[in-house]
Amino acid sequence: xxxxxxxxxxxxxxxxxxxxxxxxxxxxxxxxxxxxxxxxxxxxxxxxxxxxxxxxxxxxxxxxxxxxxxxxxxxxxxxxxxxxxxxxxxxxxxxxxxxxxxxxxxxxxxxxxxxxx
Numbered sequence: 001x002x003x004x005x006x007x008x009x010x011x012x013x014x015x016x017x018x019x020x021x022x023x024x025x026x027x028x029x030x031x032x033x034x035x036x037x038x039x040x041x042x043x044x045x046x047x048x049x050x051x052x053x054x055x056x057x058x059x060x061x062x063x064x065x066x067x068x069x070x071x072x073x074x075x076x077x078x079x080x081x082x083x084x085x086x087x088x089x090x091x092x093x094x095x096x097x098x099x100x101x102x103x104x105x106x107x108x109x110x111x112x113x114x115x116x117x
Contacts (some may be wrong), residue, residue: 010072016085022046022049023045025038026041026058039075040060040073043066045062047062047090049062051075052075053092059071059084059094060092067088069083071084
């Protein structure tokens with residue numbers, strides 16, 4: 001169940017089985033009866049999650065650095081974390097080939113340009 005105006009779905013996994021949503025933390029809803037659980041919960045705000053085309057990575061906005069930035073972490077485990085925006089950014093949007101993303105304030109290279117897409 002979505003609870004607030006910030007809880008809107010921002011990502012559907014490539015296999016269509018998982019939704020990511022949230023405005024302070026990124027929540028995960030498994031559609032096959034798995035329920036809602038935090039995917040990324042920190043002392044900072046994270047929002048606007050999007051999946052890479054192969055579903056192995058998630059890009060999202062964060063204010064952890066003190067300004068809006070775009071970060072990438074592994075999925076489903078939150079392995080590694082890369083800051084990929086050079087001059088700040090928010091609300092990442094993937095290029096269709098998955099090799100880079102843009103945001104409302106940034107153009108960023110993904111940490112893994114050799115992804116299979």
